[in-house]
Amino acid sequence: xxxxxxxxxxxxxxxxxxxxxxxxxxxxxxxxxxxxxxxxxxxxxxxxxxxxxxxxxxxxxxxxxxxxxxxxxxxxxxxxxxxxxxxxxxxxxxxxxxxxxxxxxxxxxxxxx
Amino acid sequence: xxxxxxxxxxxxxxxxxxxxxxxxxxxxxxxxxxxxxxxxxxxxxxxxxxxxxxxxxxxxxxxxxxxxxxxxxxxxxxxxxxxxxxxxxxxxxxxxxxxxxxxxxxxxxxxxxxxxxxxxxxxxxxxxxxxxxxxxxxxxxxxxxxxxxxxxxxxxxxxxxxxxxxxxxxxxxxxxxxxxxxxxxxxxxxxxxxxxxxxxxxxxxxxxxxxxxxxxxxxxxxxxxxxxxxxxxxxxxxxxxxxxxxxxxxxxxxxxxxxxxxxxxxxxxxxxxxxxxxxxxxxxxxxxxxxxxxxxxxxxxxxxxxxxxxxxxxxxxxxxxxxxxxxxxxxxxxxxxxxxxxxxxx
Numbered sequence: 001x002x003x004x005x006x007x008x009x010x011x012x013x014x015x016x017x018x019x020x021x022x023x024x025x026x027x028x029x030x031x032x033x034x035x036x037x038x039x040x041x042x043x044x045x046x047x048x049x050x051x052x053x054x055x056x057x058x059x060x061x062x063x064x065x066x067x068x069x070x071x072x073x074x075x076x077x078x079x080x081x082x083x084x085x086x087x088x089x090x091x092x093x094x095x096x097x098x099x100x101x102x103x104x105x106x107x108x109x110x111x112x113x
Numbered sequence: 114x115x116x117x118x119x120x121x122x123x124x125x126x127x128x129x130x131x132x133x134x135x136x137x138x139x140x141x142x143x144x145x146x147x148x149x150x151x152x153x154x155x156x157x158x159x160x161x162x163x164x165x166x167x168x169x170x171x172x173x174x175x176x177x178x179x180x181x182x183x184x185x186x187x188x189x190x191x192x193x194x195x196x197x198x199x200x201x202x203x204x205x206x207x208x209x210x211x212x213x214x215x216x217x218x219x220x221x222x223x224x225x226x227x228x229x230x231x232x233x234x235x236x237x238x239x240x241x242x243x244x245x246x247x248x249x250x251x252x253x254x255x256x257x258x259x260x261x262x263x264x265x266x267x268x269x270x271x272x273x274x275x276x277x278x279x280x281x282x283x284x285x286x287x288x289x290x291x292x293x294x295x296x297x298x299x300x301x302x303x304x305x306x307x308x309x310x311x312x313x314x315x316x317x318x319x320x321x322x323x324x325x326x327x328x329x330x331x332x333x334x335x336x337x338x339x340x341x342x343x344x345x346x347x348x349x350x351x352x353x354x355x356x357x358x359x360x361x362x363x364x365x366x367x368x369x370x371x372x373x374x375x376x377x378x379x380x381x382x383x384x385x386x387x388x389x390x391x392x393x394x395x396x397x398x399x400x401x402x403x404x405x406x407x408x409x410x411x412x413x414x415x416x417x418x419x420x421x422x423x424x425x426x427x428x429x430x431x432x433x434x435x436x437x438x439x440x441x442x443x444x445x446x447x448x449x450x451x452x453x454x455x456x457x458x459x
Binding site: 016017018021025028062 | 138
């Protein structure tokens with residue numbers, strides 16, 4: 001199976017955080033991301049575009065830090081919809097994001113140890 | 114990642130926990146000490162409480178975003194000089210440019226590149242240190258008020274008309290004195306004398322803008338405006354005499370030479386400003402009022418009174434100050450006689 005993690009970006013992160021700290025950083029991301037996705041669902045239900053945009057922004061930023069580029073791109077699309085107040089156009093994108101997260105998370109867990 | 118440069122105390126402001134952890138750990142590895150805030154409001158609280166060298170500020174945050182935080186810092190004189198590096202994603206570059214225009218020191222794009230992070234932080238801390246050093250040096254040579262005004266309003270060459278008082282003060286017969294004494298003794302004497310005179314002048318809101326040999330020139334009412342500059346100048350002169358008396362008593366006790374001085378003050382309109390080049394400039398005042406003050410000071414040798422003032426200065430004084438009119442004096446190079454007044458020492 002091809003990697004979904006951009007190794008250049010990941011090495012970059014590792015260099016900055018220090019090899020011994022990368023595991024803790026991955027765990028923090030894996031703790032936070034489900035919360036952010038929960039926030040995406042609830043703000044979509046309550047049609048709160050601002051809250052939706054914020055959660056998508058954080059996911060986008062964190063995914064990019066770990067080199068999860070596909071996940072980051074999907075989050076960026078959601079962020080744009082939130083910014084333009086077009087939550088009615090979210091459709092299947094949130095589901096696609098969750099699937100991308102699961103793939104990336106699995107790979108990151110492997111890299112944390 | 115050990116830094117060869119001096120470490121700094123850095124505030125990391127980001128609502129995103131991963132970013133906060135990453136920056137904190139990364140910067141601590143480089144030897145810096147780090148504190149964090151989750152939004153602008155928290156950041157401002159910490160900035161006011163702590164002594165930071167640098168801020169890393171995220172743009173996108175709840176409660177108070179980076180843009181608003183930067184704006185608040187720029188409007189706060191105690192935070193205005195704090196270097197702030199904006200951190201943002203590539204698609205926020207428009208906002209980042211706006212922030213740099215507003216006064217942010219620099220910016221970093223997330224995901225952060227460790228080499229760039231290190232370079233920007235080192236450069237910003239270095240600039241901060243230089244600025245602090247400059248400020249300290251500046252305080253050594255200018256009064257606090259002038260330093261504050263310059264630091265707040267910036268420095269520019271060029272002048273303007275102001276209403277102010279000018280004072281000249283010289284030591285009597287200093288040349289004769291200096292010929293009979295050792296050079297080190299003369300310099301020590303001068304330094305002690307100037308220290309006392311500066312104290313009296315600065316204590317009354319004045320600014321010493323020239324020292325030449327045994328003489329000095331000071332202004333009151335500019336560059337910092339004081340409406341009572343005449344009274345301040347005269348009170349400074351009285352205190353100068355008082356301090357000099359005390360100094361002479363000490364000198365006498367040590368069997369060292371005593372000194373006397375003459376002080377001339379004139380008030381009115383003059384041109385005040387910074388002259389020189391961008392690299393080397395001094396604050397100065399020019400105009401007829403300044404010339405008159407110099408002539409009046411010179412006249413103390415003839416009138417044998419330590420403090421002489423012109424009519425403009427006299428007209429603004431409170432009744433507590435004892436004045437004696439000495440009548441008109443025709444100064445060299447002037448066509449009209451000038452009325453001179455002596456201030457009685459306390």
